[in-house]
Amino acid sequence: MKRVLVVVAALVVLIAAAQPVAAAPRPSGEITVFAASSLTESFDEIAKQFEKKYPDVSVKFDYDASSNLATQINQGAPADVFASADRDNLQKTIDSGAVTPPPIVFAKNRLEIAVEKGNPKKIKGLADLQKAGLVVVLCADQVPCGKYAAESLGNAGVSVSPASKEENAKATLGKVSIGEADASIVYVTDVKASKGTTSGVKIADKVNVVATYPMGIVKDSQNATAAKAWVQFVRSKDGQKTLRKFGFLPP
Amino acid sequence: MRRRGRRPSVAVTVLAALAVAFFVIPLVGLLQRAPWSELADDLTDPVVRDALRLSLVCSLGATVLAFVLGLPLAWVLARTEMPGRRFVRALVLLPMVLPPVVGGVALLLAFGRRGLVGQYLDDWFGIRLPFTTWGAIVAEAFVAMPFFVIVVEAGLRSLDQRYEEAAATLGARRFTTFRRVVLPLIAPSVIAGAALTWARALGEFGATILFAGNLQGKTQTMPLAIFVELQTNLGGAIALSLVLLAVSVVVLVSLRDRWFPA
Numbered sequence: 001m002k003r004v005l006v007v008v009a010a011l012v013v014l015i016a017a018a019q020p021v022a023a024a025p026r027p028s029g030e031i032t033v034f035a036a037s038s039l040t041e042s043f044d045e046i047a048k049q050f051e052k053k054y055p056d057v058s059v060k061f062d063y064d065a066s067s068n069l070a071t072q073i074n075q076g077a078p079a080d081v082f083a084s085a086d087r088d089n090l091q092k093t094i095d096s097g098a099v100t101p102p103p104i105v106f107a108k109n110r111l112e113i114a115v116e117k118g119n120p121k122k123i124k125g126l127a128d129l130q131k132a133g134l135v136v137v138l139c140a141d142q143v144p145c146g147k148y149a150a151e152s153l154g155n156a157g158v159s160v161s162p163a164s165k166e167e168n169a170k171a172t173l174g175k176v177s178i179g180e181a182d183a184s185i186v187y188v189t190d191v192k193a194s195k196g197t198t199s200g201v202k203i204a205d206k207v208n209v210v211a212t213y214p215m216g217i218v219k220d221s222q223n224a225t226a227a228k229a230w231v232q233f234v235r236s237k238d239g240q241k242t243l244r245k246f247g248f249l250p251p
Numbered sequence: 252m253r254r255r256g257r258r259p260s261v262a263v264t265v266l267a268a269l270a271v272a273f274f275v276i277p278l279v280g281l282l283q284r285a286p287w288s289e290l291a292d293d294l295t296d297p298v299v300r301d302a303l304r305l306s307l308v309c310s311l312g313a314t315v316l317a318f319v320l321g322l323p324l325a326w327v328l329a330r331t332e333m334p335g336r337r338f339v340r341a342l343v344l345l346p347m348v349l350p351p352v353v354g355g356v357a358l359l360l361a362f363g364r365r366g367l368v369g370q371y372l373d374d375w376f377g378i379r380l381p382f383t384t385w386g387a388i389v390a391e392a393f394v395a396m397p398f399f400v401i402v403v404e405a406g407l408r409s410l411d412q413r414y415e416e417a418a419a420t421l422g423a424r425r426f427t428t429f430r431r432v433v434l435p436l437i438a439p440s441v442i443a444g445a446a447l448t449w450a451r452a453l454g455e456f457g458a459t460i461l462f463a464g465n466l467q468g469k470t471q472t473m474p475l476a477i478f479v480e481l482q483t484n485l486g487g488a489i490a491l492s493l494v495l496l497a498v499s500v501v502v503l504v505s506l507r508d509r510w511f512p513a
Contacts, residue, residue: 065482067482067483068481068482070482071481071482071485135364135382137382137464140465140479142479142480142482142483143482162466163381163382163464163466164382164463164464164465164466164470165464165465165466165467165479166464166465167460167465167478167479175464178359178360178363178365179363179364179365180359180363180364180365180381180382181382
């Protein structure tokens with residue numbers, strides 16, 4: 001009899017503990033996150049953890065250049081959350097009334113030179129990108145990583161004539177990993193995520209740029225509860241741990 | 252009663268009208284957002300001007316390439332009993348249904364710096380296609396040439412072979428026969444094929460951006476400029492879109508009798 005009581009008591013405690021403290025509705029359904037392409041690997045992994053915590057929610061992603069995503073959101077694309085690789089593009093969506101302020105910064109990032117595996121061209125820094133015959137690709141000027149790269153090159157007093165200006169960070173890195181370009185300037189996290197298909201060459205801190213990643217919830221979101229839970233989860237210890245693992249810096 | 256005079260049912264009429272609306276509404280959307288008053292400024296913007304020039308160069312280059320390589324191929328397909336001819340034809344038509352992005356990846360793996368053929372082009376001749384205007388021309392030709400081949404082949408097939416036989420009997424050599432007899436007779440097909448090829452090349456995006464990259468004045472053709480400009484300069488993107496729309500309409504109208512009989 002005593003044993004039965006203990007079991008019942010334990011069950012009661014367990015059930016009580018499983019109940020959420022606040023009476024907030026449990027997130028469920030589907031959310032679509034529009035995210036900068038540099039977030040691809042880290043967000044994919046965070047989504048797995050998020051869906052484990054909230055089994056009723058499924059997260060879908062659209063990864064592209066933040067500038068492209070901002071244009072789509074301003075034209076009414078059905079996103080629930082927008083995670084940008086810079087402040088400007090999130091601000092554009094806030095200014096147009098598509099995204100609810102304030103922007104929530106969740107990570108920072110730095111730039112790196114991506115070179116072919118093992119650095120066969122022996123590139124040591126930004127100044128080496130001026131070498132004749134070197135094929136360098138950058139992100140397009142309109143895209144955050146292109147804007148940051150231009151800023152960093154400016155800081156270093158280096159002018160590069162790129163062979164191409166690609167549409168987002170991943171496409172820029174892709175031209176190096178496929179061997180078509182010798183070097184490109186992308187985020188530290190992109191090189192890390194390339195899993196050894198490219199090598200990274202550090203850009204000196206004093207000329208490097210800090211990229212700030214803010215997030216916001218889309219005003220017309222059909223699932224604001226789950227969208228809020230996502231934003232909270234990315235900012236939580238678990239979310240931050242994953243971002244750190246992929247090389248992002250704390251907000 | 253003639254069949255074509257039949258009255259459609261209400262349901263069919265409604266669905267057909269919906270289909271028309273589906274085609275028309277996006278065009279109206281483009282036209283109503285067009286910055287008509289600033290159009291002249293938008294079109295003289297350096298990015299837009301370079302894209303216009305480059306699109307013209309690349310699409311004409313691709314059309315010439317399609318003519319030089321596609322005409323002999325069309326002749327072989329139409330006039331010879333080569334084994335595996337049907338297979339070759341299917342292969343030639345593949346780029347018409349293949350997603351252009353896949354074409355771009357394939358081109359990169361074949362003619363890129365580390366590609367199957369590209370590495371030898373680079374080592375032996377110092378020729379590099381990616382990130383060059385030639386690369387953009389090759390990408391456009393890859394996607395657009397099938398249109399030329401298929402149209403010219405159809406023209407050759409419908410041509411009575413007795414003209415060629417008569418010319419041969421009179422002692423004309425095969426090339427002379429082709430140039431003096433066949434070519435003038437299939438001229439309408441050649442022109443229609445070239446126009447379709449040119450229009451397709453002009454609109455090429457996926458293969459070009461993947462294989463040739465995107466650099467103003469070098470590989471950034473109109474569709475690429477529209478894509479990139481859309482992010483910051485909607486007016487410029489719409490202006491370029493209008494140019495491409497106008498070109499498409501002109502091609503359509505000028506080919507209507509041959510390809511789209513009423």
